[in-house]
Amino acid sequence: MLDQIMNSANFDYLSRGLSAATMRHEVISNNIANVNTPNFKRSAVNFEDLLAKELHLGDEKGRLQLVRTNDRHLPMDVTDKAHAVIEEDGSTTMRVDNNNVDIDIEMAGLAKNQLYYNAMATQLGGFINKMKNVITSGQS
16 A cells, blocks of 8 residues: 555655755755856756656647556556756856856746745645545544
């Protein structure tokens, strides 16, 4: 039963989202630390776009998507799971020293990422709490 809980879609998406947010925090912190480093190019984390592709969101509007509602149903095509990827932005330059870090954008991104992380942690905590309630409700 624990295996079913740990392998559920909610737990999987939320845990990967938390990992992506943690990686994004580290990348943004690195960008901020190198704001005055000549020739430094900022990096960003791409996860949400990859997850949307994994879930086929935005693909071929109007097309019916296959949904597996029971483990005994026919298996769907297995796709690779989306994981956060660090991408360097070498296409822009903000200053004459070839650094492209804008401290205002990075600080706003850090605040946005903190809100994202807190929301994901709250959702994951709520999911685990629901599972705990289901498990303990049969023990009375």
